[in-house]
Amino acid sequence: MKAFLEVHLKLVMTIWIIVASVLGLLYLMNYMKFSSLMSTVISSQLEVMSTSLERSIIRAEQLGLPLSEMDNLPELMQRAKGRDDQVSALYVIDPLGNVLFATDSKSLNAEYAPQILRKALNGDEPSWSLEKSDTLYSGLQLFDGTQQLMGSIIIAYDKSGYGNVVAQVKLHLLEMTLMIFGCFALLIFIAVRFGFGDVNDVFRLISSRLPKEQRHPASQQPQLKPGTMAYRFAEQIDQSNRLKAQLNQELDSVTSEIKRPSLETVQ
Known part of the structure; x- marks a missing residue:
C-alpha cells in the first residue's frame, strides 16, 4: 500500500489531471459551439421575418407609395411579431435614423441606438445582426428601385428564453462531462492498481x-x-x-x- 501511495497514486492523479483538462476543453468547445449555433438559428428566423416584411414594402414602393405613407405596415409588423413570443419589438426607420413605424416603443434602446443605426444604415451587409447581453438585434436594409437606401427593418429579440435553453444545455453538458470523467477515473484507477501490481x-x-x-x-x-x-x-x-x-x-x-x-x- 505504501508503494501504491508513493508511486501509483501519483501516476493516477497525473492521468486524472490530463483527462480532466481534455474533458474541460471539450466541454468549453461544445458549449461555445452550441451557443453560436443557437444564435445562427435565431438570426436565420429573424432574417426570414425581415425578408417577408421587405417584400411587402418593395411591392408598395413599386406602386409609388413612399415608405412613410405605408399605413398597412404597422399591421403587418404586429402580425409578424405575433409569430414569435420572444420578439419584443419591430421597427422601421428612414435613412436618417428616425423611427417611422414600431410595434411598441417609438424609440430605440438609447444605450445601443448608435450601434444599431450604424449597422442598419452604414453597414456593408444588407442583412445584419447585433448581439447584446439581453437582446439580439437583427435587421435588413431596404433599397428602392434605384438601389438607394430608403430605410431599414429592425427586430429586437428577447434572449431570456434563448438563455434558458442555453443554460439547460450547459447543465446537461456539465453533467455528462462529470459522468464521463467519473467513469474514466474509475477505469484508470483499476487499470493502474492491477496493471502495475x-x-x-x-x-x-x-x-x-x-x-x-x-x-x-x-x-x-x-x-x-x-x-x-x-x-x-x-x-x-x-x-x-x-x-x-x-x-x-x-x-x-x-x-x-x-x-x-x-x-x-x-x-
Whole structure:
C-alpha cells in the first residue's frame, strides 16, 4: 500500500489531471459551439421575418407609395411579431435614423441606438445582426428601385428564453462531462492498481533486501509468482549476491595467499 501511495497514486492523479483538462476543453468547445449555433438559428428566423416584411414594402414602393405613407405596415409588423413570443419589438426607420413605424416603443434602446443605426444604415451587409447581453438585434436594409437606401427593418429579440435553453444545455453538458470523467477515473484507477501490481512486489522486494537499519518496519519478503517481473528481478538480485559472495571469497583467498609468503619471509 505504501508503494501504491508513493508511486501509483501519483501516476493516477497525473492521468486524472490530463483527462480532466481534455474533458474541460471539450466541454468549453461544445458549449461555445452550441451557443453560436443557437444564435445562427435565431438570426436565420429573424432574417426570414425581415425578408417577408421587405417584400411587402418593395411591392408598395413599386406602386409609388413612399415608405412613410405605408399605413398597412404597422399591421403587418404586429402580425409578424405575433409569430414569435420572444420578439419584443419591430421597427422601421428612414435613412436618417428616425423611427417611422414600431410595434411598441417609438424609440430605440438609447444605450445601443448608435450601434444599431450604424449597422442598419452604414453597414456593408444588407442583412445584419447585433448581439447584446439581453437582446439580439437583427435587421435588413431596404433599397428602392434605384438601389438607394430608403430605410431599414429592425427586430429586437428577447434572449431570456434563448438563455434558458442555453443554460439547460450547459447543465446537461456539465453533467455528462462529470459522468464521463467519473467513469474514466474509475477505469484508470483499476487499470493502474492491477496493471502495475508487479511494481508493488518490486518495491517490497527491494525494501526486504535493504540493511535492517534502512528497512521499512512493515517490509517483508513478498511471495512472488514465477514468471512475473518481480520474480525475475529477485532472481537477478540473488544471482548478483551470489556473484558478489563468490568474488569476496576469491579476494579473501588471494589476499591470504599474498600475506602467507610475507609471514614466512619475516620468520
